[in-house]
Amino acid sequence: MNRPRNHQLRPPRTNDDRPARAPRPRPQGPSGNVPNIQQVIPGAGVSIVLKADQPTGREVQGVVQDLLTRGNHPRGIKVRLQDGRVGRVQRMAAAGTAPSTTDVPPAGTTSQQPAARTNRILRMETDVRLYEEEFPSAPPARSFADYFPAELSTPTAPIPENVSSATAKCPICGTFEGDEIAVSRHVEEHLT
CATH class of the missing domain: 3.30.160 (Double Stranded RNA Binding Domain)
Structure with a gap:
């Protein structure tokens, strides 16, 4: 079935009719402008947000060891610090600023800094075999009479020996x- 096409003819577009493109905005993190790839170099002091701290925005400071992002990123360039922690750069640290003493060192590293309180549950377990007097290895010796109540275990009247059966x-x-x-x-x- 042939149906008529209701296409309206449009005039051709020219380059003058197109709206001008707005320049791309500079990447921004949660705390405003984040440093770009030219500012973040290995050996620079930075403040980063760890992956686990992204909901809270808690920042830790350190010195950049490796760049893990190739270019600029809206939430910050991902870097690895010299102590092994990985996060996104939020700002450049001041020139003479040392890493903060409130930072928690990553697992497996030792630090001279005071340890921050963590939400770990520690269990103390001991070997019960060390307490043999409390936990004997075998059950105590028992006889069949031990399973009956005391009043039934002792007969009340002696049984005569010369009882004749029917x-x-x-x-x-x-x-x-x-x-x-x-x-x-x-x-x-x-x-x-």
Whole structure:
């Protein structure tokens, strides 16, 4: 089915009709303008935000060892400090500023600075085999009587030795004696 096309003819565009492009804005971090790639060089003192501290914006200071970003970045150039920490540069540190004493050193490094409080849970574990008197290796020796209550374990009256059990005699022959079951079987032998 052929349908008419409702295209409107537009005049051709010329270079004069295009709006001028605005210059690209300089990258900005959370604290304003961040240094560019020409300012951040190995050996320079900088303030960085670690990846873990990005929500809080907490900055630590140090000296740049390596540049990890090739160019400018809106949130700051990623660098590795001489102590191994990695983060994005927020500002250049003052010329005579030493790293802050409130910074927490990365795991596995030793520092002469006072340690900051961390949210680590420390567990103290000991070997229970060292406490043999509290935890014996085998259960104590027990007898069957240990599992009964004390009042049942000792008999209240002695059992007489000459107690006769219920015995019966064979009604047919009169000579066989035994308990009731034995006598009934004996009688069946007489009848078969």
